[in-house]
Amino acid sequence: MDTTKMKTKNFLVLLVAVFALAILAVSNASAANFDRIGINEQLETDDNRITQVFAGETIKVSTVVTMGADEQIWNARITARLIGQSGTLVESKEFVAVKGKTYSQTLFLKVPFDLDPSQQRFTLLVTIEGTDAGEAGRKEISLVVQRESYQLEVLAFDAMNEVKAGENLALDVVLQNRGYLKAENAYLRATIPELGISKTVFYGDLYPTDKSGDNEEDAVERRMFLSIPSNAAEGLYTLELEAFNDDSSTLTSKKIFVTSAAEDSRVVSSSSSKTFAVGEETIYTMTLVNAGNSIKIYDLVVDSDSGLNVELDESVVAVPAGSSRTVQMRVTASENGRQDFTVNIRSDNQIVDSAEFTANVEGTRNIAGNAAVLLTVVLAVVFLVLLIVLIVLLTRKPEKTENFGESYY
Template identity: 30%
Template sequence: MKTTKMFMSAFIFALLALALAGAVSAACTSGPVCITSVEVNDREVKTGGTALIRSVDRGDEISVLVEVEVSQNLSAYSDSHLNIRGNDNPDLIRELEDLQVEAVIRGYDGNDFIQDVSDAFNAQEGVSYVEDLKLQLPYRLVQDRYSLQVRVSGRQFTLTETYNIEVEAQSHSVIIKDAVFSPERTVMAGRAFLATVRVQNVGNKDENNGIKVRVSIPELGISASDYIDELSEDESTTSEELYMRIPEDARKGEYRVIIEATYDDGDETVIEETSIFVTPAADTSASETDSGSSSDSGSSPSGAAKTIISIGPEAQDVARDKGAVYPVTLMNQGRSAKTYTITTEAVGGWADTKVSPSSTVVAQAGESKALFIFVTPKDTAAAGEQALLVSIMSDGETLKQVILKGNVVGPAQSTTTTAQWGSLKKGLEIGFVVLVVLLVILALIIGFNKLKGEDEDEGEGSQTYY
């Protein structure tokens, strides 16, 4: 019985020894430090293998979790100039000084480096450390396989392990690349605010169901939208100009501007946010008349010379065959003459415009001037509501800027019919010339024949018979 107990004790001791030997063999023995594991977005990767990163947007951030273990016997590397602190004192815990962990993706042809590096730290003998590195994937990153290099570096050594990752983008993904405002950052209350938005399709499928672009200023209760019919993979496009008018009673201050792009049948929306600064209107005595026209007061910086501006109506139907007329009245309430200039812009070039009697007029003190903006739609103008931007300036200062609306009505002239008529007209001209030539030739032939007949008659009359 006693022998059996001794045998069992020896057996258990042997098992413990084997387990201890296995643990020691599993420890870092190949160098002062070892990379024991690497995880990309919570998925472990192995050297020589490939980790497929699915449904990651180009432009997203991925996580690279690196575990580093320090050798349990740093004294074995005392002659390798590794900056081992405590190596000359056996009573102190040895540690490597100023270690850094770095992750780098290679194979991307661009100016942006895809890499991250940890802060320097001291690593104690036999201890494991985990560093969480973040890699920002560029929007222009092509869906492909890339090399991920993980490095652990000290002052006098570098350990590098290489892994493979494959990036696969989402099926539908749209980003807002840029937004351009006019005015750029500061706009006066009562004035127009214009915005264009540039979007890019960074998914791996075309957006054939349209993209809705919307710009809004929630605190002012204004917004404008545009629709982009389709956008192919990796392509970019810019929206039409979006027009808003800052309320005349808007208070001075900074306001949030929300930019949205909705895609994938309205299931996905990407949002960006920026801001603009609103300044008070030059004069807040604007009022609305019963006729639907608007009346605003513009003033010089000193406020001494005021101008009453009336435009009305601001919205009306514009017939293709007749056009429309927008009346403008300028009243100079100052004490001296003022020169006014009116500029017009048919947004998108949908119409031709003309200011009568002239786009520049001079109004004496207390005098009113009446002007008329004639708008004629082009043959290619789309039916429906269109915008006309009108600016009124004096002495280099913009007194008023307003967006007039015109509802284009009437059938559009067919460009095919126009082209056919042009061809027909040219054919008729050529036919007329040919007809004239033929008539001249016929007249010549008749004339020659007539002369020939007269000669023959004259010859027969002079003959003598025997």
């Protein structure tokens, strides 16, 4: 008797559970229904149809959904994802789904590159759901994901966002074969078109899958350097990376800011203003400082007023990295008054700095006075010579005369 009651009770529990699931299924079926789903403008109305897409492709998912007569969702949204592939979920904006109304939503889903090569068939799940109501309808689409036969990709690259003119820009680039077949003789070319510079590096053969034990790799990293011209103007430039071989090519880019090299060069002058007379030579000095990390060659160009004559000890000066050099300027004036001159410092055909100097010219050099002094010195020397001669003559003793007597034989 107890056994019969137990069986009856279990049967009733099972019947209630089945009835509840049936009610839930009916309610879900009537909540919302996807009338049409399109993949890349191709309508998918047949549940048995299989759509082909490519790895790395961004597919367009167009949906048309009709709400049931008894269902309304205040914060509804359409979602799409590849079942079993994390990071593929995309969602529409929230909207109010009113009873019996039809709505259209478009989503864009990126098919991952790094799918299991042995698996080609995947399932795209499209749902309509609400935060409070949960899932109100769903549709599954079968997809065949295929790789392109030949496809190279710049998987990752590391480069500084800022570089100084005259220095090297280091690039660490990982190149990967995303194709179905082997990519033979792969190259990478880095270019900054505005500066007219380019560098190409050989990556070799890249395989569809990584077999490190057989030295067959699908991704390889290389380092390369781009030499930025020292006369590059400061500004934002586009760095282009092109991965290519005989079968395919792909292009990616990044913005690089180039700072001017002029800030590495400075001019220090001990005195920028001097006072002297017409015809008098005066020496000015200035020191060239190279604060960069490479040798600098400076061309010095003088721009002066017509009444000044400026001569440089050196017009071309080489300054090692982190060093300085002092240059002298010999200046004479042909007329009175304030007169100016400027020394422009150029490096790589670019003015990197300049120094301004002032000459206050007053009066004329006293040439007559100097001649009188010279004449006085000459006369003093002559007088001294005559005095010495006179002393010698006065102190000289007269010669004695020898007196011989007559001899008689």
